[in-house]
Amino acid sequence: MTSFAQAIKDKGFVVTAELDPPRGVDLGPLMELAGRVGQKVDALVVSDNQGANLRQAPWWAAHRLAETTPAEVILTLTCRDRNRLALAGDILAAAASGVDNLLLVSGDFVSLGDHPQAKPVYDLDSVQALMLARGLTQGQDLNGQELAGAPALCLGAVLAPEARPLAPQIVKLRKKRAAGAGFFITRPLSGPDALKTFLQEAGDPGAPLIAGVEAKGPEGVAAAAEMARAIRAAGLAQGLHLSASGAPETLASLVEACGR
Amino acid sequence: MDARYEPKILALICTYCTYTAADMAGSLRLQYPPNVRVVKLLCTGKVDVLHLLAAFKAGADAVMVSGCEIGDCHFLEGNLRAKERVAHAKQLLAEIGLEPERLEMFHIGASDAPQWAKAVEMMTRRARVLGPSPLRKSEAAATPAEGVAA
Amino acid sequence: MIVAERKPFAEIAQAVAGYRRVLVVGCGTCVAVCLAGGEKEAGILAAQLDLAGQLAGRDQRFATACVERQCDREFLAELDAAAREHDALLSLACGAGVQFLAERHPTLPVLAGLNTTFIGVNQDVGVWDERCRACSDCLLSLTGGVCPVTMCPKGMVNGPCGGAVDGHCETDPERDCAWTVIHARLADSGRLANLEALVPPRDHSRANLPGRQTHAAYLRRYSSHD
Numbered sequence: 344m345t346s347f348a349q350a351i352k353d354k355g356f357v358v359t360a361e362l363d364p365p366r367g368v369d370l371g372p373l374m375e376l377a378g379r380v381g382q383k384v385d386a387l388v389v390s391d392n393q394g395a396n397l398r399q400a401p402w403w404a405a406h407r408l409a410e411t412t413p414a415e416v417i418l419t420l421t422c423r424d425r426n427r428l429a430l431a432g433d434i435l436a437a438a439a440s441g442v443d444n445l446l447l448v449s450g451d452f453v454s455l456g457d458h459p460q461a462k463p464v465y466d467l468d469s470v471q472a473l474m475l476a477r478g479l480t481q482g483q484d485l486n487g488q489e490l491a492g493a494p495a496l497c498l499g500a501v502l503a504p505e506a507r508p509l510a511p512q513i514v515k516l517r518k519k520r521a522a523g524a525g526f527f528i529t530r531p532l533s534g535p536d537a538l539k540t541f542l543q544e545a546g547d548p549g550a551p552l553i554a555g556v557e558a559k560g561p562e563g564v565a566a567a568a569e570m571a572r573a574i575r576a577a578g579l580a581q582g583l584h585l586s587a588s589g590a591p592e593t594l595a596s597l598v599e600a601c602g603r
Numbered sequence: 604m605d606a607r608y609e610p611k612i613l614a615l616i617c618t619y620c621t622y623t624a625a626d627m628a629g630s631l632r633l634q635y636p637p638n639v640r641v642v643k644l645l646c647t648g649k650v651d652v653l654h655l656l657a658a659f660k661a662g663a664d665a666v667m668v669s670g671c672e673i674g675d676c677h678f679l680e681g682n683l684r685a686k687e688r689v690a691h692a693k694q695l696l697a698e699i700g701l702e703p704e705r706l707e708m709f710h711i712g713a714s715d716a717p718q719w720a721k722a723v724e725m726m727t728r729r730a731r732v733l734g735p736s737p738l739r740k741s742e743a744a745a746t747p748a749e750g751v752a753a
Numbered sequence: 754m755i756v757a758e759r760k761p762f763a764e765i766a767q768a769v770a771g772y773r774r775v776l777v778v779g780c781g782t783c784v785a786v787c788l789a790g791g792e793k794e795a796g797i798l799a800a801q802l803d804l805a806g807q808l809a810g811r812d813q814r815f816a817t818a819c820v821e822r823q824c825d826r827e828f829l830a831e832l833d834a835a836a837r838e839h840d841a842l843l844s845l846a847c848g849a850g851v852q853f854l855a856e857r858h859p860t861l862p863v864l865a866g867l868n869t870t871f872i873g874v875n876q877d878v879g880v881w882d883e884r885c886r887a888c889s890d891c892l893l894s895l896t897g898g899v900c901p902v903t904m905c906p907k908g909m910v911n912g913p914c915g916g917a918v919d920g921h922c923e924t925d926p927e928r929d930c931a932w933t934v935i936h937a938r939l940a941d942s943g944r945l946a947n948l949e950a951l952v953p954p955r956d957h958s959r960a961n962l963p964g965r966q967t968h969a970a971y972l973r974r975y976s977s978h979d
Contacts, residue, residue, distance in 0.1 A: 503915025515912035698762035
């Protein structure tokens with residue numbers, strides 16, 4: 344299976360969709376949803392304890408999807424819940440299980456989720472996580488020690504075009520790029536103008552940018568689809584990332600409206 | 604033999620305002636309960652949280668702190684400090700399981716003799732309803748007063 | 754300075770409940786400044802415990818003492834005689850002082866009256882704010898005097914996360930995003946170039962274990978002689 348970077352190159356414009364693992368052991372609903380949308384998107388992104396809420400760890404769902412779906416699979420890993428040992432170990436395990444596209448993020452703070460008493464890890468930040476992952480692709484751990492074999496990884500990071508003030512975010516973007524980010528997915532946008540403003544300030548991100556579009560509830564699908572069309576038509580991004588805050592029917596409708 | 608409980612109330616009052624009012628209450632022959640023992644201070648700003656706790660340790664059923672009206676303190680801010688300390692001391696009393704209502708802050712101006720009499724009446728009534736302080740040194744058959752409305 | 758706050762009264766009362774003669778020991782340095790464990794606070798707490806003990810019908814006596822600080826043996830020595838006359842010590846020092854006192858009196862129960870909270874500054878009368886997490890790898894020179902390890906809940910050292918809303922942190926709309934402040938501070942002093950280099954992963958090896966720090970001038974005194 345070609346990696347996500349290859350998919351972007353081949354297709355010019357990609358569509359991705361976000362799936363959340365369950366709050367339990369049954370992967371059935373996620374696999375079923377993946378079955379419905381997998382043909383219509385270029386990649387499925389598996390979230391990681393989204394919003395700092397407990398979920399089944401995403402590596403298992405990512406592996407199962409990699410075995411079954413025609414789409415690329417992108418595994419999200421946060422820095423919130425794991426130190427550098429666990430992060431490197433999880434990346435190696437993912438690669439060993441057939442998942443080589445990663446979205447490395449800092450992660451929403453624990454106080455926002457259902458376990459506010461948890462000890463937040465953040466041993467690394469997202470920039471350092473990218474540095475670590477890039478080192479792994481060169482067969483080295485963070486301390487420069489040799490690994491037995493080097494995974495080929497496609498590394499991505501998140502952008503927040505509507506975070507304010509903007510200047511520090513642009514500094515962060517450049518650092519993520521310098522640290523090895525090969526693609527960017529944005530947080531859900533409020534409209535094409537938000538992305539336009541961001542790109543005017545930030546300039547060329549230096550890597551493919553995938554615009555986040557979220558449908559809030561079934562009644563939000565039409566508006567989200569319209570936003571997606573406008574963003575695509577304006578040539579602002581190299582792809583769309585579709586999400587629906589974990590509501591499967593809404594996601595399926597949104598993919599139906601915006602997917603291939 | 605049934606002895607009626609007579610509250611023992613300590614009043615820490617300032618020279619310039621409340622004491623003057625209390626003195627005038629005497630001159631005017633205003634009638635009010637005799638349960639109060641007065642300690643005259645230059646200013647309620649001198650009252651420390653430790654003094655308030657010591658008063659209850661000594662067996663007071665209630666404690667009044669009374670200074671000038673806000674803005675009129677002879678020493679500018681003493682009454683404001685007293686007000687905050689009394690509020691804090693009420694929290695400390697609640698922590699140990701003693702009713703914070705046993706302690707109260709008043710602001711009574713020098714010419715306000717009737718206010719003084721009313722304040723003592725109110726505090727005495729409150730002390731009767733609350734009953735004797737559980738910290739009181741035991742007295743023969745000290746029982747709460749009967750049939751007194753709040 | 755170290756900031757601490759008095760434990761909930763009920764918790765302290767519970768801890769001392771089994772002891773007849775308790776010495777409440779205040780500390781005159783950090784905890785006195787933050788109004789948690791100084792001489793005054795020791796006196797108030799002892800008075801409260803005394804009253805609470807009476808209310809509960811317990812036969813208890815509480816005495817107070819205060820020393821300059823409890824993290825130096827020369828001051829703890831002043832308490833030796835008094836300690837012998839009590840069956841428990843209630844220390845109002847920070848965690849370090851409580852432990853030092855306990856080490857000095859290993860067979861005497863030493864109880865803690867405070868929760869040590871953070872290293873901080875006096876923001877206003879009665880208000881203290883955290884400023885330092887003792888990470889042993891200070892980067893304040895780089896970040897314009899704003900600590901991202903302490904002031905950013907995530908401890909991000911390479912710039913903000915994407916959660917900043919109007920310059921405020923995703924954890925609390927009243928809390929400034931530390932990186933917003935850092936960026937502005939550096940911009941105002943013409944030092945934005947500080948933010949170009951990637952800050953590599955931090956070395957936590959020193960900050961995690963109970964540390965020992967020996968001044969360079971004393972290394973020879975404590976090293977083994979062949």
